[in-house]
Amino acid sequence: EAGVAQSPRYKIIEKRQSVAFWCNPISGHATLYWYQQILGQGPKLLIQFQNNGVVDDSQLPKDRFSAERLKGVDSTLKIQPAKLEDSAVYLCASSSPGNWGTEAFFGQGTRLTVV
């Protein structure tokens, strides 16, 4: 079974530039998450999708971050414009919906450095 795919693995941009990350979840997983992991901290949920609908985006800085999952499969997370404090690893995860205690499978992440 193929895992969660993310690209790119690394990205370096200047502040005020824009950047986009891509995620392809495990086949058949309806739930997709984007997490932000700042160095020295645990991952923090940015947004959760169920198919192509948003379930929770309460922690997403909507003035600069956006995400979409138009066909309910792969997803894109965008930052525009980037700030220095956006430097982090962006993790994508997916899971099957509904079951109690269902495991979330994580991709390797995209490491973003904003200079």
Added chain:
Amino acid sequence: GNSVTQMEGPVTLSEEAFLTINCTYTATGYPSLFWYVQYPGEGLQLLLKATKADDKGSNKGFEATYRKETTSFHLEKGSVQVSDSAVYFCALRKTGANNLFFGTGTRLTVIP
């Protein structure tokens, strides 16, 4: 609110030593509890989980027991190996939800 407090690291142990990484949580209701591991250069992987009080999760020689009375889910292993060197994250999922709340992570280094 929901939160997870993890023992601060880094932790350095000799091979075959006993490992404990403390984790306590704050949550309403009856959350599910997890330990995730991140090996160097890899993504987060589920190590073990427990979904109700007094459940014991176990995998690869690691164990953790869901203690509701002390709101804890401490990770233990009787004899660590060099290959256990990684960052360990405690996490909870609140009742009726799918997203995870993570602790800050504990880096474990095992030396031969």
